[in-house]
Amino acid sequence: MIKITSLGGSGEDSRNCFLVQYSGFSLLLDCGVRREIAETARVYPGLTKEIAASLDAVLISHAHEDHTAALPYLYELGYRGNIYASGETIELIPSYLRKWVDYVHQNSGCLPFDEENISKLTFRTIDELPCPVMSGRDGHIIGGLWYLLEAEGKKLLYTGDLCFDSLLLEADPLPQADILIIDSAYASSVLDQKKQYEKLFEIAKQVTAAGGKLLLPVPANGRGIDMFIYLSRLKLPLFAESNIIKNAADLSQQQNWIKAFDLPVSGFTSVDKTNRETFLKPGISGVFLFGDGMMTGNAARQYFEAVRADSNSAVIISGHSAKGTPAKRLLDEDFRIRNGIAASVQRLTIKVHNDENDVLKIVEKVHPEYVMLFHANEEKCSGLTEKLNKCRITAVCGVNQTLTI
Template sequence: MMKLKVWGGAGEHGRSAYVLSGSDIHLLLDCGVKREGAGEYPLIEPELVLKLNAVFLSHAHEDHSVAIPMLYRLGYQGEVWTTRETAAQVESYFESWRAFTERSGGPLPYEEADYKAIRYRFLDEAAARLTWFEVVPGVEAMWGRSGHMAGSVWLLIRAEGKEIFYSGDYTAESMLLEDDSPRGVRKEAIYADLAIIDAAYGTDAESQNDKLELLEKTIRSTLDQGGKVLLPVPATGRGQEMLLWAYRTYRDTPIVIERGLLNGMERLLSSPEWLRERDGYTGRDMKAQVERFLRREDLLVPGHEDDRIRLLDTLGASIWFITDGMMQSELARWYYEQLREDPRHLVLLTGHASKGTFAERLLRQPSAYGVCAVKKLKYKVHQGCEDVRRMMSAMPARHNVLVHAVKEETDRLRSRLLEEVEAAHDQVQIHSMSASEELWF
């Protein structure tokens, strides 16, 4: 028997951390934080940290990565297995989290020396995609691209006679990034023992095309009124995809881009193995499409505040892409100050807004801050109901744990899925869990 212990990430959005424990082997999948209050950290058990044989990091986002230095603070001596691209990105997330804790007045439970103590091993150097390799004696692993951001992966692990699948953050609908379906990677007819599945969108069954259609109509409505649309997005991830989409969709509309998003686009060219081979919209080579975008002569990229003020004054209906999806940064708030007094303008959030962040407060009570519109429409970078169904079909497991969403939502999704699964697969169990809970499998 092995045990799953949830240190965070199930029944909540953030601080993903899942411990797999057997009689001799102890593994940790991710170790992130949650941007609520002064910051929340995984429910780490110090005595178990010393027993860990290996740590895996699925991708760089803070809710999966930023608590890793706590492990070294508590005496972990081992390695963190991830991709080279992820390791190159994480420093910026650590810096962002450090700035957040300073602003919020919360403690940072580790020091710079603990961050520098991290020893990375690279999945993509140890083995090719969809290939088994030995991590440590008694543990084998396989990885595939998860489509969530450059460097992001899913994992399939063998230890103590068990097979465990971890989806990481997964989407098969990225227009820019490739994903490797886990379907068919296990040759055995039997079920995997455990699957930990990204279910961030819960019972939402809409496709990316559905989301894009609504986004297009909403943005078009604001532009037709002569308004400006402010799109706060992460510096890496959906921001680059949305840029390409916006330039295709609004060909005659000025689009202003903060430099950090272009830096993320340039990074993709240095690691083209994460890109789709072909652009699903044009059928052309995806890398060439990114290169062509970066060579555009009409890119509006402000270099400093005077540039921003000039563009705000001279442009009418326009789209503005800025970094920081939760609008915690000084720059994001500066932009809001410029737009808040005109009801024609729109702040459009497309991802998760953690409780207490400026983005969440705007959504909850927009009239308390200004008269411009504030809306949230998802751009898919995670899985909803239909995606979870497909993943459970592609990687059948006896125990399926739904994660990355609040407990009420995974409860609803579990109930919906059980109606179908129980009739066809009496060996399959679906779990909606919370932090600190355990599951033997």
């Protein structure tokens, strides 16, 4: 018997963590947080001391906080075993854990673990995993992998976060499997990446033609770099924060993870804290790319203050915005009216996950009997689970969901 339990992630959009149990073996797939300041039970996965004691291994798909930042909490609960991931993910994880800890402190939240735990975690690359695993690149972030495991004669495919539409990152085709745990972040919508970029170009042209500033808060890697490369090819004034430019240069060296691309050497102005104020003065029009997708940091505040009273300026939120973050608040029109904000703020998703059609296409290829959807709430997934169930697939989506096979 194989039992898969979502300790977080299925039926919600974060704290991804799945417990896989079979023939005396117990494995945790990812161990993430919900990017909010709230009580432990809401922010962290449903882990217990008993679960921590029962685990043989923890396998991590990629470094993002919603897949890793509960690792020090798992250590607090007593887990002392190894954490397995790609070498690149192992390198990235500490900076994401630090980012999470800083975010909690800055927002006067409490950590349910000792910060020292971060340095005590033991990582190993997946070739040392005590159970056989096959993996492939997920097209979502450097180091990100999907995994195929074999248990009790069944194949289990865990996609991690997956995107076949990245301009830069390679994704490997998925193998067939009996059980599929799949990223369904954009369930209930269909997004054409090419059209999304065309819309972005249109808005950028309008805003700059009117003399305004277009703010693009993005993650400093992943989607942020995709957008930097795309925008640098357009004939528009582009101002990009230096960490995004540096990350793009670093990415161009990661030949094993990327599609061939030309690193832009011109067509943009590099911005950092020494010259930011100069470029944010009134009268300077352009597209401004900075690495803070939810606008929680001081630089984001500085950018926003420069445009808040200007009705010719705009902000585009292109990714996930957690409850309580400035990006989320600004998307609320009532909030903008109440606070006299003249700049327009809108959402335009640049894909880094699967949409409804992607999930259906993948299911057709992977041909599973059982599917667990994650990274979107139950309401968004309801149409998809219905469609899959009609195809005689046992599909589930929900908090604390289990699949027993």
